Amino acid sequence: MLSRLSVGAFKTAANLRASRSSSLLSAARSAPVRLASTSSASSASSESLVNSRATLASLSLFTAGTIAWYTHLYGTLPFLGEVHAGNLGDDGLHPPQYPWPHKGPFDTFDHASIRRGYQVYREVCAACHSLNRIAWRNLVGVSHTVDEVKAMAEQVEYTDGPNDQGEMYQRPGKLADYLPAPYPNEEAARASNGGALPPDLSLIIKARHGGADYVFSLLTGYMDPPAGVEVREGLNYNPYFPGGAIAMARLLFDGIVEYDDGTPATTSQMAKDVVEFLNWAAEPEHDERKKYGIKAVIILSALTLLSVYVKRFKWSPVKNRKILYSPPVDKTH
Numbered sequence: 288m289l290s291r292l293s294v295g296a297f298k299t300a301a302n303l304r305a306s307r308s309s310s311l312l313s314a315a316r317s318a319p320v321r322l323a324s325t326s327s328a329s330s331a332s333s334e335s336l337v338n339s340r341a342t343l344a345s346l347s348l349f350t351a352g353t354i355a356w357y358t359h360l361y362g363t364l365p366f367l368g369e370v371h372a373g374n375l376g377d378d379g380l381h382p383p384q385y386p387w388p389h390k391g392p393f394d395t396f397d398h399a400s401i402r403r404g405y406q407v408y409r410e411v412c413a414a415c416h417s418l419n420r421i422a423w424r425n426l427v428g429v430s431h432t433v434d435e436v437k438a439m440a441e442q443v444e445y446t447d448g449p450n451d452q453g454e455m456y457q458r459p460g461k462l463a464d465y466l467p468a469p470y471p472n473e474e475a476a477r478a479s480n481g482g483a484l485p486p487d488l489s490l491i492i493k494a495r496h497g498g499a500d501y502v503f504s505l506l507t508g509y510m511d512p513p514a515g516v517e518v519r520e521g522l523n524y525n526p527y528f529p530g531g532a533i534a535m536a537r538l539l540f541d542g543i544v545e546y547d548d549g550t551p552a553t554t555s556q557m558a559k560d561v562v563e564f565l566n567w568a569a570e571p572e573h574d575e576r577k578k579y580g581i582k583a584v585i586i587l588s589a590l591t592l593l594s595v596y597v598k599r600f601k602w603s604p605v606k607n608r609k610i611l612y613s614p615p616v617d618k619t620h
C-alpha cells in the first residue's frame with residue numbers, strides 16, 4: 288500500500304514539474320519511475336519473441352540440424368574425441384609423499400645418505416646419465432673429504448691443452464673439473480639407448496613434477512604391465528612415468544652396490560640414497576638457505592617487535608594528549 292502511494296506521489300510530482308512547483312527532491316525521484324515505465328513498454332515485444340515456443344522450437348531444430356549435418360559431413364564432432372582420449376595413465380601415477388630427512392623447515396640433508404647416493408650414482412646411473420653441473424670440488428665437505436675427492440678425480444682422464452706444441456693432451460682430473468659424462472654427445476647417448484636420451488641428472492629433481500617423490504617412485508615402481516596393456520619392444524612398464532612406458536629398465540636390485548658404512552643395500556635404500564644425492568645436486572644451497580632463512584626470520588622478527596615498541600613509545604604522548612577548549616568566561620554577565 289505504501290509503495291503504491293509513493294509511486295502515485297512521484298507521478299503527481301512529475302506532472303507538477305512543468306509548473307515548477309515540485310521540490311528538487313521529488314523531481315529527482317521521478318526520473319527512475321519514468322525511465323522504468325518507458326523501457327518496459329519498449330521491451331515487451333522483444334521479450335515475447337525470446338519466450339515464445341515457436342522461437343525455442345526452431346532454435347532447437349536448427350541446432351539439431353547443424354549437428355546432424357556436421358556429423359554427416361565429417362563423421363565425428365570436434366572436441367568430443369579429445370575428451371575421450373584423456374587417460375589418467377597419460378599423466379603418470381601420482382607419487383606418494385615420502386618423509387624425506389630434509390623435508391622440515393629446520394632439517395638439513397642427510398649427508399651420510401648423500402655419500403651413499405653418490406656411490407649409487409657412480410656405480411649404476413653414471414653409465415648412462417651425466418651430471419654436468421657438479422664439479423668434483425662441490426663434493427668436498429658435503430659427502431667426502433678433500434683428499435677423497437682428489438683421489439676420485441685423479442682416477443679420471445681429462446683432455447686439456449693445447450700445450451706448447453699446440454696439441455691437446457690427457458691429464459688426471461683435479462678438483463675444478465666437472466664430473467665426466469658417459470657419452471660425448473646426445474647422438475651417441477641416443478644411439479646406445481634405443482633412441483631415448485638419458486637426461487642429465489643435475490637438476491632432475493627440480494625438473495620433474497613431484498621432485499624427489501617422483502624419482503624415488505620411478506626407480507622403485509617397475510612392475511609387469513597390467514592385463515591389456517601392451518608395452519613396445521625395448522620399453523618397460525612403469526606406472527609413474529607419464530604414458531607408462533619408459534626406455535630405462537629397472538636398474539636397482541637388492542645388493543648390487545656394497546656400501547662402505549655397512550648399510551644394507553636394498554632397492555628402496557639405494558633409491559632413497561641416490562634421490563637424496565640428486566636432490567643435493569639440484570639444490571646444493573639447501574642447507575645454507577635454511578640456516579640463513581632461520582637467522583633472517585629471527586633477526587627480522589626481533590627488529591619488527593623493536594620497531595613496534597619504539598613506534599608506540601614515540602607516539603604515546605601524541606596519542607595520549609587531551610585537547611581541551613576552555614571557553615572564555617563572560618565576566619560582564
Ligand code: HEC
Nearest residue numbers: 411412414415480483484485486491502533534535538561
Ligand atoms: C642403461 C642406461 C641407464 C642407466 C644405467 C640409468 N638410466 Fe635413467 N634413463 C635412461 C634412459 C634411456 C632414460 C630416458 C627414458 C625415456 O625417455 O623413456 C632415462 C631416464 C631417467 C629419468 C627421467 C625420467 C623422466 O621423467 O623423464 C630419471 C630420473 C632417471 N633416468 C634416473 C636414473 C637413476 C637415478 C639411475 C641410477 C639408479 C639411472 N637413471 C640409471 C637410461 C639409464
